Amino acid sequence: MAHAGFMQADTDADRIRWHVLRVMLVVLILVPGLGSASAIAQPYDLLLKGGQVIDPKNGMNGPMDLAITGERIARVATDIPASEAVTVIDASGLYVAPGLIDPHAHVFFGSDPGKSFAGGTGSVAPDAFSFRSGVTTVVDAGDAGWRNFPEFKRRVIDESETRVLAFLNIFGDGLTSGSGRYQMDDINIDKIRAMIQAHPDLIVGMRVGHFLGESWRPVESALQAARGTGRPLLLECHLPGLPLSGLLERIRPGDIVTHAFGEVSDRTPILDENGQLRPYVREAREKGILFDVGPGGGSFHFSQAIPALRQGLWPDTFGTDLHRYSMNGPMKNMLNILSTYLNLGMSLEDVIAGGTWKAARAIQRSDLGHLDEGTVADVVVLARRTGEYGYVDSGGTRISGDEKLEAALTLRAGRVVWDQNGLAATPREDEE
Amino acid sequence: MRKKSGSAWRSILKRVFLVLVTGGLLLSVSAAYAQPYDLLLDGGHLIDPKNGIDEPMDVAIAGDSIAEIAPQISPGSAGRIIDVSGLYVTPGIIDMHTHVFHGTDPDAYIADAHVSVAPDGFTFRSGVTTVVDAGSAGWKNFRTLKAQTIDRADTRVLAFLNIVGVGMVGRYEEQNVADMNPEMTALMINELFPDILVGIKSAHYWGDFTQVERAVEAGNRAGVPVMVDFGEHDPPLSLETLLMDKLRPGDIFTHTYSYTRGREAVVDEEFNVKPYVFKAQERGVLFDVGHGGGSLIWHQVIPSMEQQFWPDVISSDLHTASMNGGMKNMANLMSKFLNMEMPLAEVILRSTWTPARVIGREDLGHLGRGAGADVAVFRLKEGDFGFLDARGRTMRGSRKLEAELTLRDGRVVWDLNGRAAPSWEEEPRRY
Numbered sequence: 001m002a003h004a005g006f007m008q009a010d011t012d013a014d015r016i017r018w019h020v021l022r023v024m025l026v027v028l029i030l031v032p033g034l035g036s037a038s039a040i041a042q043p044y045d046l047l048l049k050g051g052q053v054i055d056p057k058n059g060m061n062g063p064m065d066l067a068i069t070g071e072r073i074a075r076v077a078t079d080i081p082a083s084e085a086v087t088v089i090d091a092s093g094l095y096v097a098p099g100l101i102d103p104h105a106h107v108f109f110g111s112d113p114g115k116s117f118a119g120g121t122g123s124v125a126p127d128a129f130s131f132r133s134g135v136t137t138v139v140d141a142g143d144a145g146w147r148n149f150p151e152f153k154r155r156v157i158d159e160s161e162t163r164v165l166a167f168l169n170i171f172g173d174g175l176t177s178g179s180g181r182y183q184m185d186d187i188n189i190d191k192i193r194a195m196i197q198a199h200p201d202l203i204v205g206m207r208v209g210h211f212l213g214e215s216w217r218p219v220e221s222a223l224q225a226a227r228g229t230g231r232p233l234l235l236e237c238h239l240p241g242l243p244l245s246g247l248l249e250r251i252r253p254g255d256i257v258t259h260a261f262g263e264v265s266d267r268t269p270i271l272d273e274n275g276q277l278r279p280y281v282r283e284a285r286e287k288g289i290l291f292d293v294g295p296g297g298g299s300f301h302f303s304q305a306i307p308a309l310r311q312g313l314w315p316d317t318f319g320t321d322l323h324r325y326s327m328n329g330p331m332k333n334m335l336n337i338l339s340t341y342l343n344l345g346m347s348l349e350d351v352i353a354g355g356t357w358k359a360a361r362a363i364q365r366s367d368l369g370h371l372d373e374g375t376v377a378d379v380v381v382l383a384r385r386t387g388e389y390g391y392v393d394s395g396g397t398r399i400s401g402d403e404k405l406e407a408a409l410t411l412r413a414g415r416v417v418w419d420q421n422g423l424a425a426t427p428r429e430d431e432e
Numbered sequence: 433m434r435k436k437s438g439s440a441w442r443s444i445l446k447r448v449f450l451v452l453v454t455g456g457l458l459l460s461v462s463a464a465y466a467q468p469y470d471l472l473l474d475g476g477h478l479i480d481p482k483n484g485i486d487e488p489m490d491v492a493i494a495g496d497s498i499a500e501i502a503p504q505i506s507p508g509s510a511g512r513i514i515d516v517s518g519l520y521v522t523p524g525i526i527d528m529h530t531h532v533f534h535g536t537d538p539d540a541y542i543a544d545a546h547v548s549v550a551p552d553g554f555t556f557r558s559g560v561t562t563v564v565d566a567g568s569a570g571w572k573n574f575r576t577l578k579a580q581t582i583d584r585a586d587t588r589v590l591a592f593l594n595i596v597g598v599g600m601v602g603r604y605e606e607q608n609v610a611d612m613n614p615e616m617t618a619l620m621i622n623e624l625f626p627d628i629l630v631g632i633k634s635a636h637y638w639g640d641f642t643q644v645e646r647a648v649e650a651g652n653r654a655g656v657p658v659m660v661d662f663g664e665h666d667p668p669l670s671l672e673t674l675l676m677d678k679l680r681p682g683d684i685f686t687h688t689y690s691y692t693r694g695r696e697a698v699v700d701e702e703f704n705v706k707p708y709v710f711k712a713q714e715r716g717v718l719f720d721v722g723h724g725g726g727s728l729i730w731h732q733v734i735p736s737m738e739q740q741f742w743p744d745v746i747s748s749d750l751h752t753a754s755m756n757g758g759m760k761n762m763a764n765l766m767s768k769f770l771n772m773e774m775p776l777a778e779v780i781l782r783s784t785w786t787p788a789r790v791i792g793r794e795d796l797g798h799l800g801r802g803a804g805a806d807v808a809v810f811r812l813k814e815g816d817f818g819f820l821d822a823r824g825r826t827m828r829g830s831r832k833l834e835a836e837l838t839l840r841d842g843r844v845v846w847d848l849n850g851r852a853a854p855s856w857e858e859e860p861r862r863y
Contacts (some may be wrong), residue, residue: 422826
């Protein structure tokens with residue numbers, strides 16, 4: 001090193017920082033008139049170099065470098081010089097995409113066994129599942145209602161590194177019981193509206209789920225609350241007590257049906273007896289109702305999903321329905337669902353679109369799910385592995401596949417939160 | 433004697449014939465469908481260190497137990513066959529150092545609080561079937577750990593009881609010598625929960641040797657080992673005194689390869705393993721990895737491995753601050769040792785049979801006939817992998833273990849690629 005005696009530096013990062021400081025010093029001394037220009041010339045903190053950037057919002061799918069300063073995306077361009085960044089990560093052979101958005105998860109975790117999903121052990125801690133599968137934002141699917149949302153916020157949203165947003169349950173206590181026996185008088189539109197107004201950046205919509213009754217009141221009340229606050233409704237595609245046709249008639253473009261490809265006894269699936277998409281399902285799709293996967297523990301069947309996609313009904317978003325009873329089953333994690341559809345013939349660009357920008361639009365968060373300059377740097381670096389893989393549905397049946405997506409690196413607001421193989425790390429001391 | 437009429441004889445013969453035919457049919461049917469085994473792991477390479485097996489071997493399971501181990505078991509003898517050719521079959525992994533007392537106490541950190549994790553989200557996906565909680569709870573709050581975690585987990589959860597009555601509520605509470613009660617700790621282990629509590633934990637104490645001494649006293653009363661997380665002393669207390677004088681053979685020193693202020697390292701400034709460390713291992717003190725968020729440092733473990741100072745037990749120290757860092761999970765951690773030239777059978781030994789013996793649970797950690805069917809099936813991937821230590825340094829490696837299939841008591845609890853599942857086209861459509 002030319003200036004070995006000048007300063008003692010013990011890591012590559014430190015060396016580069018000192019180098020950058022020296023360069024800036026020279027610039028400041030020699031070109032005092034360029035004060036503002038030298039501010040622009042400040043180095044990037046992190047550079048993902050040589051990867052294939054897929055950013056569906058911007059129609060981008062090609063070799064591109066991505067630079068990050070602080071918490072934000074600073075630049076996406078070809079050939080950003082390595083010398084302009086403190087840390088350079090070699091992303092060659094890998095895909096760089098916006099951090100994934102899971103629009104259907106259950107993360108109001110707690111230790112109260114009597115409370116299933118709302119503060120109970122049915123829900124899971126988001127950070128334990130998100131980053132390792134490339135997810136940077138999860139949307140809780142109605143674990144909390146207006147009454148316990150503040151507790152959910154305090155215990156989970158505020159304490160998690162993952163960005164946690166929420167659909168608010170139509171019932172005040174949220175998903176406190178798995179039985180679906182809710183008190184109809186626990187629907188209070190005024191309280192719901194007040195809670196959404198108090199947390200407009202966290203509550204993205206309304207949710208009806210796990211409802212076994214035959215009354216339309218929860219759905220209609222949720223629609224009323226959603227309409228009044230300009231937000232979508234997330235609801236189960238197949239409620240046992242309510243006909244699918246009536247459900248799809250009532251909801252609006254932009255509302256989301258989840259568990260769309262389930263085949264559960266006593267519930268109407270999207271295919272008819274001859275394996276054809278029901279006409280009103282087709283119409284719902286055409287009018288702009290969104291179809292979310294949400295496999296969970298029992299709501300995704302190849303016998304529905306494969307004929308549906310052959311007839312053109314691809315999923316819009318790839319919610320996981322992550323919870324205690326799906327985490328170790330066929331669902332596993334969001335990348336496993338994306339990989340399933342990749343092997344069913346969807347393009348990588350399309351599965352990434354469903355996992356990022358389409359999900360962001362569905363929850364009306366256009367600040368997320370893309371790589372615009374200035375956007376918060378939630379980024380995933382994906383490896384596309386080839387080999388012999390298998391993917392399983394809720395009925396325990398399998399398709400084989402030859403591709404699998406793996407999260408090599410996940411960044412949340414510019415910070416490395418998952419690094420599968422030490423891409424962002426320095427070599428061990430004796431190998432420097 | 434009356435002579436039977438011809439028709440009567442015919443009728444009797446008919447009946448005898450019928451009985452014979454029916455019986456014969458039943459016998460042959462039951463013979464054809466006699467499947468003594470429920471599940472057959474077919475064509476794998478079995479590593480069962482306790483039984484000295486490291487070779488191709490089929491494994492048959494009946495109910496929740498291992499029924500047969502043999503080079504060739506007839507596929508016809510099992511109700512269900514899972515092809516595990518090209519894969520390694522091992523006893524379910526035992527992770528001897530975890531923190532699973534998850535809960536919602538906003539004033540606590542590990543005991544009934546957010547730093548602990550729910551085990552099932554981490555175990556089966558990395559081949560683990562048993563975790564041992566390392567002293568998150570003491571005798572005063574162990575029942576809460578049992579109710580919230582142990583009784584509700586699919587993973588087998590055992591525990592070291594903290595010598596501090598309230599366990600790991602907070603660093604300050606852990607300094608309370610008045611709450612270190614050997615008698616109550618031993619009573620809890622011996623009288624109340626002998627099947628769950630396997631030892632005593634001493635940790636996070638800034639004072640003299642009092643905490644270790646209390647833990648050992650409790651260990652003597654209860655007849656169980658003590659696990660010590662030593663450090664946080666300013667200046668550091670003598671590691672040699674701890675290892676040679678304070679701990680008994682069978683006691684466990686964890687976070688072996690950490691490098692931190694407040695604790696003497698196991699290697700000196702020239703990266704030579706200190707002689708008393710070898711002596712301590714010879715006298716029967718057990719060295720545990722306890723990777724955690726900060727306790728496996730390449731410049732400590734690599735020289736140690738090269739000088740044949742190997743850990744007795746490979747364990748994760750799983751908690752929220754280690755789950756997304758260099759540790760990740762047991763399969764990743766075991767792979768680190770594989771890439772430091774520890775043979776696979778030795779890696780499996782140190783994560784199955786050795787921890788089972790250390791915690792006095794010789795019913796676990798092996799696959800002998802009659803043993804409980806806790807089984808892991810690993811793929812050994814070849815490629816270019818990187819492994820992070822707790823200081824954010826990488827070591828390159830060419831091999832990595834991935835949990836392909838995990839059985840707990842004979843039940844499939846993890847199936848990465850749907851090996852146990854039929855093709856969707858073979859299933860009849862239900863509509």
